[in-house]
Amino acid sequence: MNATPLPLVPAPNRCDRLDQADFVLGSATVITAAEPFAATARFLAHRLETCTGWKLTLTGESAAGSRIAFAHDAALSSEAYTLRVTTDAVTITAAAPAGAFYGVQTLLQLLPPAVFDVQPRPDLNWHAPCVEIKDAPRFRWRGIMVDSSRYFQPVAALKKFIDVIAQHKFNVFHWHLVDDQGWRLEIKKYPKLTAVGSKRRESPRGHSAANLQKAHNLGGDGCPIEGFYTQDEVRDLVAYAAARHVQILPEIEMPGHAQAAIAAYPEYGLLPEAKPVSCNWGIHETLFNTKPATFAFIEDVLTEVMALFPFEYLHIGGDEAVKPQWQNDPATQAHIKELGLKNEDELQSWFIRRIEAFLQKHNRKLVGWDEILEGGLAKSATVMSWRGLEGAIEAAKHGNDAIMCPNPFVYLDHYQSGANDHEPLGIGGNSSLANVHGYEPIPDGLTPTQARRIIGVQGQLWTEYMATPSRLEYMAFPRACALAEVAWSPAPRAAFADFLGRLTTHLRRLDVQDVRYRAPLEYVRL
Numbered sequence: 001m002n003a004t005p006l007p008l009v010p011a012p013n014r015c016d017r018l019d020q021a022d023f024v025l026g027s028a029t030v031i032t033a034a035e036p037f038a039a040t041a042r043f044l045a046h047r048l049e050t051c052t053g054w055k056l057t058l059t060g061e062s063a064a065g066s067r068i069a070f071a072h073d074a075a076l077s078s079e080a081y082t083l084r085v086t087t088d089a090v091t092i093t094a095a096a097p098a099g100a101f102y103g104v105q106t107l108l109q110l111l112p113p114a115v116f117d118v119q120p121r122p123d124l125n126w127h128a129p130c131v132e133i134k135d136a137p138r139f140r141w142r143g144i145m146v147d148s149s150r151y152f153q154p155v156a157a158l159k160k161f162i163d164v165i166a167q168h169k170f171n172v173f174h175w176h177l178v179d180d181q182g183w184r185l186e187i188k189k190y191p192k193l194t195a196v197g198s199k200r201r202e203s204p205r206g207h208s209a210a211n212l213q214k215a216h217n218l219g220g221d222g223c224p225i226e227g228f229y230t231q232d233e234v235r236d237l238v239a240y241a242a243a244r245h246v247q248i249l250p251e252i253e254m255p256g257h258a259q260a261a262i263a264a265y266p267e268y269g270l271l272p273e274a275k276p277v278s279c280n281w282g283i284h285e286t287l288f289n290t291k292p293a294t295f296a297f298i299e300d301v302l303t304e305v306m307a308l309f310p311f312e313y314l315h316i317g318g319d320e321a322v323k324p325q326w327q328n329d330p331a332t333q334a335h336i337k338e339l340g341l342k343n344e345d346e347l348q349s350w351f352i353r354r355i356e357a358f359l360q361k362h363n364r365k366l367v368g369w370d371e372i373l374e375g376g377l378a379k380s381a382t383v384m385s386w387r388g389l390e391g392a393i394e395a396a397k398h399g400n401d402a403i404m405c406p407n408p409f410v411y412l413d414h415y416q417s418g419a420n421d422h423e424p425l426g427i428g429g430n431s432s433l434a435n436v437h438g439y440e441p442i443p444d445g446l447t448p449t450q451a452r453r454i455i456g457v458q459g460q461l462w463t464e465y466m467a468t469p470s471r472l473e474y475m476a477f478p479r480a481c482a483l484a485e486v487a488w489s490p491a492p493r494a495a496f497a498d499f500l501g502r503l504t505t506h507l508r509r510l511d512v513q514d515v516r517y518r519a520p521l522e523y524v525r526l
Helices: 038-052 097-110 155-167 208-212 231-242 259-264 292-308 330-339 344-361 390-398 433-437 469-476 479-488 496-512
Strands: 014-017 030-032 057-059 067-072 081-085 089-094 131-135 141-147 172-176 247-254 313-317 365-369 382-385 402-404 454-461
Touching: 030 038, 038 057, 038 067, 038 097, 081 097, 089 097, 097 131, 097 155, 141 155, 141 479, 155 172, 155 231, 155 469, 172 454, 231 247, 231 292, 247 292, 292 313, 292 344, 313 344, 330 344, 344 365, 382 390, 390 402, 433 479, 433 496, 454 469, 454 479, 469 479, 479 496
Parallel strands: 030 057, 030 067, 067 089, 141 172, 141 454, 172 247, 247 313, 313 365, 365 382, 382 402, 402 454
Antiparallel strands: 014 131, 081 089, 081 131
């Protein structure tokens, strides 16, 4: 970037100012695009019509005068683009629609923040500085995880969230759909998963730790929680995200975090009488059993999931599967001996490998949290390293791909400052805006070959303390803006003060979209 950077978030690889008068967007501006960029051109035309009221001419032919043109260059990588803005024309060059889309997002940030508004402003001075930008992502996996199990978010809120992360060039929306506290996905063959599993009596009042420690008699809040996504709603959301070059990664937890599923179908658990959908946060002991009928159930569920989500990856959780129920169950212990395994950790590895083989038959890749390393890692599994860096390092050395999700750096459910008394109730910990922006995803000590196994970085939004979409946004932004820069921009990144300077304008973009965010203390002090 130049000494005076433009307010672009994430920062592009290279941005050079051109000594020309600004490009001025007007009602006579023409958008020209042939295949494969016609859909991207229509997306741009719709956005510009929404904010200006002008229905710009869209053509597949070249045009003179004020224009925005899309050009093809097969030499670029699939998500790379160049953006050249001169007084008369904007040219976005890419090899594939994803690159063209990211060029559009950068162009929109060169225009006034009102470009993201839903009210037309034809009277505004719609101008953009003249620049030449050459840009491509650092990582191919740039994700945000949203937990819909603890609290259900309406589809409209999720679409809004996907719109905003796409503007930041994230390309994976990791959707945590099931857990001990709720099952949120319609499965046609097993209707009780939602009839029973999507409903819980209440949630903890106050902080769960106080409840569990009996330090205060807080009890529950008495507010029932329910809701699930129909398969038609899921198809619609998947298509909506795909149009913005965001893939949706579904997470269906196993063998633990299964209490809501087993509340609906007790025969797949290990207790004589199943526990209800949990009304408490924290780690639970409820596990699936390892009987053939249970695997038939899981495979039926995953078959319907794969029909809904075309992404080549599928997340099976694998985390926090504490083993007392397996340890105390005679049938499970007999199964361990029958399989020739040493212990319950190896049984979990066997469980994960069996699911991996099923997914491979359907040309899908298994993703799991770093606990899937315990007892032996499945051959082609991708590890999400959340308990620090060690899981990613072990996976990379093993020859498996890894995604960096470490607590606390990219856990966006943690408090945003040390002054937690002034923050909304959260799960604990601290992950400031500065810490997120300063995070380096490639661990030390890896060889260049091993480092290439780190395919990306992802932020987590566990929603135990985010009961509403506005609270979710408050916890996500602007830390997700900083994470976008970690995921996209080249190393070494711009200084944090530089990022904060660009954030001044960027927060106005969030304002016009009615995105709630936490005004960063570091920004106030500038």
